[in-house]
Amino acid sequence: MKGTLNLVGYGLSAIGPAIATGLIFAAYINGVARQPEARSVLQPIAFLGFALAEALALFGLVLAFVL
């Protein structure tokens, strides 16, 4: 079996952003379902949170290939 341990590390580190994205959208869907008119307020916050969580996942991806 060949391969690099970097990718195993990336797989482990991707768990965090994955859970974060799930939590963000769970909260967003909950909020919009309870109060549909709050959508325009919640949407930018949810997108920004998604961007921040996703940034960490992409950092991990890039560093797994670079290091």
Place this chain on the structure above:
Amino acid sequence: MASNEEGALWSILGYLISGLLIWGGIGYGLDRWLDPHHHWFMLVGFLLGMGASIYLVWLRFGRE
């Protein structure tokens, strides 16, 4: 904007990836040119690119 949330999410991902690639690539080029043994410029490039992409995402989608 409410009807195309999926599209917004994919374009956010696109912005983040291209920010990393562009500024990380510039940093990588500087490293190859100036100091081939260390990767400081690339590290700075990644951080700068990620910061710029998140700023861009805030500009496009965050402010109402």
Place this chain on the structure above:
Amino acid sequence: MLASAVAGPGFVPPSTNDFNLPPVFGNSAYSTKPILLVFLSIIVISIFFVAASRKAAIVPGKLQFAGESIYAFVRKDLAEEIIGSGFLQFVPFLFTLFTFVLVNNVFGIIPFLQFPSMSHVAFPYVLAGFSYFIFHAIGIKKQGLGKYLKGIAFLPGVPKFAYILLTPIEIATYFFIRPVTLSLRLFANMFAGHLLLLVFIGGGNYMLHDSHLLMKILSPFSFGFGIAMTFFEFMVQCLQAYIITLLSALFIAGALADEH
């Protein structure tokens, strides 16, 4: 991998070599299975929709109803909903894209064909190239070249020094990352799905022919999971055909809108 660890050497895990199929007939690179499948998909789509629309009646038959509901889905839910006014001229492109990708994806789970032709990356690249050309051409035609490029590169309401950081990212996103992500998403889903099915069916086959009794007893689980994954793959295939059409429509709508 687990099977090979238990039973020693012999199990060959599926790899990218399983996607390089030999020519079906002759010795030409143009008669491989994916290319023949693409031609077959064109024939299937043409025959189906010609048959569905030939005897168009006010009270539709089963075939006409099936054809019309696919068309209405693309036209109403995708084109009209997203593009808005002036959507009608893009319906043929979106409809062709959707049916072509859908049929080619579903070939991945049809018995005896069982190969999604979109798992060769060249086909998604060409489709994304069409979409790329169309949405840039529309933007340039609608707003003029200078204004269109300016709208992409310079976001209004930003301090001047930030343009140094942001403009390269915007240009890279619009001109390089968008077509690549559009095609790679379709390719990666089809590739991974086919590989997954190969793992479970091939692994089950290997376990069934293994001499150890426990492996023979456990092999139906591998086959069963392979069958469950086949149904899951069907869902993914339909979803990916929908997503590539949706994103193409969104890009067209973005190019049509005056401000980005």
